[in-house]
Amino acid sequence: MSxxxxxxVRSAVAAVSDPELRRPIGELDMVRDISVEGDVARVAIALTIVGCPAxxxxxxxxxxxxxxxPGIAEVTLDVGVMTPAERRALTERLRGGRGREMPFGPGTLTRVIAVTSGKGGVGKSTVTANLAVALAARGLAVGLIDADVHGFSIPGQLxxxxxDGTAPQPTRVDDLMLPPVAHGVKVISIGMFLRRGDGEGPxxxxxxxxxxxxRTVQQFLTDVFFGDLDVLLLDMPPGTGDxxxxxxxLLPNAEVLVVTTPQAAASDVAVRSGLVARQTGQRVIGVIENMAAMTLPDGTVLDVFGAGGGAAVAEALSQPGTPVPLLASVPLSPNLRTDADAGIPAVLAHPGDPAARAxxxxxxxxxxxxRGLSGRSLPFRPR
Known part of the structure; x- marks a missing residue:
């Protein structure tokens, strides 16, 4: 054997993927000196930061x-850290040379979808978390911003x-934050930055x-490195506030999904969130009715919150030539609730559940x- x-060895090592950046370490300039003596390979790499979680x-x-x-029987590894200049070059390359520019505004190739509701307690975050995981399971690159700063719940649901009740903080590479990944979804939330002062209590x-x-929402959009996404979901706070x-x-190009329950008290208010989104130029693409009637094992239909709210919201938000569809009526489901509390969305834990199927x-x-390329400018020039 030769x-x-x-x-x-360099080719094999360079193909290793950084689990946070989701790119080969060779592409990230993390591979250093490599030598082979007989059947011993000596490999040197440089991590992005000291104490890198990965x-x-x-x-x-x-x-x-x-x-x-073939032929390598022993590997010795030397692990170092990038210099400040190397980290700056890396973050600049990751940003695509755009500096601290928000990459999801008009002209982005990423489909941006804000999930809104008029009132709290309609299950908007549960729907958003499950939808994000369902899209990722279909092979799409998905990011999720928990924009409900006061009532964040996405980290727990994923x-x-x-x-101890705390979520992992994003890894920082200079001014760039690398979001944790859960069930194939890249996630950022203010809940990842809060810590208990005494180690106890909420x-x-x-x-x-x-x-x-x-500033928080802007920083999530600008300084979190999501990479190349197919879909970016935003779990919005209820109502039409700040x-x-x-x-x-920041995102007049975003599409909007409105979540409501069948109850008139919720559906009437849900219409307002869609109207405010439309005033900023955003497009309402559908309504999801949550907590709809469920069918019990004996065939009895239980409609705790009534019926018809989702259809009413869709009708109220529709315009001539631009209908807003009712995309789904998600029935009440114990699995949807218990799976959210357990951190495993129902679309994974109980895919046969009627709510998960919806x-x-x-x-x-x-x-x-x-996402589409029609009408978009591409970074290529004819030669």
Whole structure:
């Protein structure tokens, strides 16, 4: 057998993916010197930051990749850290040379969908979390921003909350934040930045007014590195307050899903959230009725919140030539609730549940046209 070459080892190591950036470490300039002496490969890599949370996994994957080269029997690994200049170059490359520019505004190739409601307590966050996971399961690259700063719940519903009630903080590479990934969805939430002062009791409350809310949402859109997304979902706070106005200003290109319950008290208010979104230029693409009637094992239909609210909202938001469809009526479901509390969305934990099937149908409808290039300028020039 011929002696393995350093080039062969470098090729294998360079293909290892950074689990946070989701790109090969060779592309990220993390591979350093590589040499081969007999059947021993000596490999040097540089992590992005000191204390990188993915350090152990990257090291193990690099060792395995180098050892997979025919003729290599032993691997010695030297792990270093990028210099400040190298990190700046990396963040600039990740941003595509745009600097600290928000990448999801008009002209983006990412489909941006804001999930809104008129009132709280209609299950908007549960629907959003399940919809995000259902889209990711279909092979789409999905990001999720928990824009409900005061009432954040997405980290818990996606299983990102540990036993002490805290969620993992995003890894920071200079001014760039790498969002945690749950069930294939890249997630950011203010809940990831709150910690208990004494290690006990609930997380502190967020008591912010407009300017701080605006800055938080803007930072999530600008400084979180989601990479190339097919769909970016925003779990909006209920109502038509500061965050709705901020998102309307920053993302006038966003599409809007309105969530309501069948009850008139909820559906009447839900219409207002759609109207405000439309005033900012956003397009309402559908209504999801949650907590609709459920069928009990004996065939009895239980409609705790009445019926018809979703259809009423869809009709009220429809315009001549621009109908707003009722995309789904999601029935009341114990599984939907218990799975959310357990951090495993029902579309994964109980895919046969009627509520999970209804949300999956919405995902199927949205996935039919995830994003398009028609009318968009591409970064190519004729030669």
């Amino acid at each position: 002696t393995p070459s350093a080039d062969a 350090a152990d996994r990257i090291a193990a994957d690099v060792r395995a990749a180098a050892a997979s080269v 299983g990102l909350v540990s036993a 997380l502190g409350a967020v008591a912010w007014r407009g300017p701080m809310l605006h 965050v709705a106005i901020t998102v309307g200003q 949300i999956e149908q919405v995902a199927a409808t949205l996935a039919q046209a995830p």
